[in-house]
Amino acid sequence: xxxxxxxxxxxxxxxxxxxxxxxxxxxxxxxxxxxxxxxxxxxxxxxxxxxxxxxxxxxxxxxxxxxxxxxxxxxxxxxxxxxxxxxxxxxxxxxxxxxxxxxxxxxxxxxxxxxxxxxxxxxxxxxxxxxxxxxxxxxxxxxxxxxxxxxxxxxxxxxxxxxxxxxxxxxxxxxxxxxxxxxxxxxxxxxxxxxxxxxxxxxxxxxxxxxxxxxxxxxxxxxxxxxxxxxxxxxxxxxxxxxxxxxxxxxxxxxxxxxxxxxxxxxxxxxxxxxxxxxxxxxxxxxxxxxxxxxxxxxxxxxxxxxxxxxxxxxxxxxxxxxxxxxxxxxxxxxxxxxxxxxxxxxxxxxxxxxxxxxxxxxxxxx
Numbered sequence: 001x002x003x004x005x006x007x008x009x010x011x012x013x014x015x016x017x018x019x020x021x022x023x024x025x026x027x028x029x030x031x032x033x034x035x036x037x038x039x040x041x042x043x044x045x046x047x048x049x050x051x052x053x054x055x056x057x058x059x060x061x062x063x064x065x066x067x068x069x070x071x072x073x074x075x076x077x078x079x080x081x082x083x084x085x086x087x088x089x090x091x092x093x094x095x096x097x098x099x100x101x102x103x104x105x106x107x108x109x110x111x112x113x114x115x116x117x118x119x120x121x122x123x124x125x126x127x128x129x130x131x132x133x134x135x136x137x138x139x140x141x142x143x144x145x146x147x148x149x150x151x152x153x154x155x156x157x158x159x160x161x162x163x164x165x166x167x168x169x170x171x172x173x174x175x176x177x178x179x180x181x182x183x184x185x186x187x188x189x190x191x192x193x194x195x196x197x198x199x200x201x202x203x204x205x206x207x208x209x210x211x212x213x214x215x216x217x218x219x220x221x222x223x224x225x226x227x228x229x230x231x232x233x234x235x236x237x238x239x240x241x242x243x244x245x246x247x248x249x250x251x252x253x254x255x256x257x258x259x260x261x262x263x264x265x266x267x268x269x270x271x272x273x274x275x276x277x278x279x280x281x282x283x284x285x286x287x288x289x290x291x292x293x294x295x296x297x298x299x300x301x302x303x304x305x306x307x308x309x310x311x312x313x314x315x316x317x318x319x320x321x322x323x324x325x326x327x328x329x330x331x332x333x334x335x336x337x338x339x340x341x342x343x344x345x346x347x348x349x350x351x352x353x354x355x356x357x358x359x360x361x362x363x364x365x366x367x
Contacts, residue, residue, distance in 0.1 A: 005309045005346040005355055008186040008286060011251070016243035023239045031213075033235030035242055040196070042245040047163075047171040049179065049198035051205035054233035054241070055212055058160040058182030058195035062130060063090035064208040064231065065156045065178040065197060071096050071127050076328070078118070078153070080110050080132040081317040082335040087132050087158045088318055099126055099328040100319040103335045107277050109139030111332065112147060118330040119151045128154035133162035133172045134315075135344075136188065136255070136285030137274055141167050141175045148176070156180065160195070163188055164252040164283040173198055183237075188251050188285050188349075189244040191237040254349040255284040261353055262287045262345060265360035269367060287345045288314060295341055295367060303366045309359050314342035 023035060040052040055061050071077060073095035079088045081100035091098045101118060104111035110131055119126070129148055133139055141157075148155040155176030159165070162172040163181050173179025183194040199205050210216075215228025233241075263273055272290040276282050291297065297313060304311045317335040318324050346359060 003308070005351065005359065006186075006348055007310050007312060007344055007346055008188070009348045009350075010185055010190045010192075011349045013243050013247035013250075015246060016240045019239035019243050020236060023235050028235045031232040031234050033238070035235050035238040036233060039233070039238040039241040039245070042242060043181070043196050043198065046245060046248060047174055047179075047198065049171075049174050050200045051198060051202050053197045053205050053208050053212065054238055055195045055197060055231045056233060057086075057184065057193055058158070058180050059086040059090060060212070060229070060231040061178075061180040061195040061197035062087065062156060062158065063093050063229075064211055065180065066090050066094050066096070066128065067211060068204050068207050069128055069154045069156075069177065076122075076124055076126040078115070078126045078129040079318070080130070080134070080158070081319045081329070081331070082108065082134060082315055082338065083132040083158070083318060084160075084315060085318065085321070085323075087130055087160070091130070096127070097327065098318070098324060100317070100324070100330070102317075102329075102331045102333070103134075103338070104140070105334060106275060107134075107137060107139055108274055108338065109134050109137065110144060111334070112140050112143040114330045114332060115144065116147050119147065119153070125151070126153055128156055130156045130158055131176070132158040132160075133165060135274055135288050136162045136165055136283035137276060138162060138165045138167045138172050138280045138282060140277060141172070145175050154178075160184075161187065161285045162283055164248055165281060167277070167280045174200075177201070178204070183241055183244070188255060188283055189241070189248060191233070191241040191244065194233050194237050194241060251349050252281075252283045255347060256282075258347050258349075258351055258356060259284040259287045261356040262289075262360065265357055266363065269364065284347070286347045289343060289345070290338060291341045291343065291367065293341060297341060297343055300343060300363060300366055303362055304359065307358075307362050309346055309362070311346065312344045314339050314344065
C-alpha cells in the first residue's frame with residue numbers, strides 16, 4: 001500500500017482554516033482571544049461541565065489540578081498503572097509519590113476492588129487519584145467515584161483519550177473533582193497540541209487560570225506573590241479546536257465503526273478486543289486487542305510496518321518503568337499480561353472498510 005495508515009492521524013472537519021484566518025485577521029495570535037472563549041464554551045456545552053480552561057496540553061491540566069488540590073512534597077497520589085506517562089509525571093512535578101493501581105479485565109482500567117483494598121490497608125492516606133479512561137473506554141467510574149468519596153480522596157479524571165465517551169449518559173471527565181481532555185495530534189480531536197481542564201468548582205478553575213497565566217496579580221505592572229506557569233492555550237490553536245468540536249460526534253461514530261469492522265474481520269482469530277462496560281459508550285479512540293499467549297507481537301508490528309501500517313504495543317505499565325522503581329503498588333498482573341500480548345491498530349477516521357480488510361489480512365497471514 002502506498003499511503004501510510006497511521007494509528008490516529010489528524011482529521012480536519014472543514015471550518016478550521018476559516019477560523020484560523022479569522023484569528024489572523026483579528027491579529028489575536030497570542031494566548032487569549034475570542035476563540036479561546038468559544039472553545040471553552042464548546043466543551044462546556046458538549047460535556048455538561050460547568051467550567052472549562054483551555055491550556056497547552058493535558059499534562060499541564062493535570063499539573064494544575066494537583067496544585068489546586070494542595071498536593072505537595074511527600075504526599076501520596078494514586079494513579080492508573082496502565083497509562084501514558086503524561087498522566088502521572090505531574091505527580092513528580094509536585095514532589096509527591098505515585099502509587100500505582102492495576103487494571104481489571106472488564107474495562108482494562110483501574111480495578112475498583114484493588115483500589116478499595118489499598119485504601120483499606122494503607123498506612124498513609126493518599127491525597128488524590130488520577131484515573132485514566134484508557135483508549136477511550138470509561139472506567140467503572142460510578143464505583144470509583146463512590147470509593148474516593150468514602151475515603152476522602154480527590155478524583156482527577158484523565159479523560160485525555162476519552163472525549164465523547166459516556167457512562168449512563170454522562171461524559172467522562174465530569175464525575176470527579178477535575179476532568180482533563182487532550183487535543184494532542186493523535187487524539188480523536190486535535191488542535192496540534194492542547195488540553196482542557198474542567199470542574200464543577202468555579203473557584204478552582206479561576207485559581208487554575210491564575211496559575212496558568214504566570215500567577216500575575218491584578219495590577220498593570222507584573223506583581224507576583226505566587227509562582228505560576230505559561231500554560232494557556234493560544235487563540236490560533238483554540239480556533240482549530242472550535243472547528244474540531246463541530247464534528248466530535250461524527251468522529252466518535254467513525255471510530256466505533258472502525259472498531260466494529262476490525263471485530264468482524266478478525267472474528268475467526270483467537271483474540272480479545274477491548275471490552276466496554278454495560279451502560280457505557282467508549283469513543284474507541286484506538287482499536288486495541290489481545291492475542292493469545294505466545295503470539296509474537298513484535299513480528300506482527302514488523303510485518304504491518306513493512307506494509308506501511310503503523311501499530312504499537314499497549315502502554316507499558318508505569319510500575320514497570322525504570323523511572324518509578326520502588327513506588328508503592330497494588331497489583332494483580334493484569335496490566336503486565338495485557339502489555340505482553342496487546343496491540344493498537346490503525347484507527348484513523350478517514351480509513352475505509354478496505355483499509356481495515358487490508359490490515360486484517362496481514363494479521364491473519366502472520367499470526
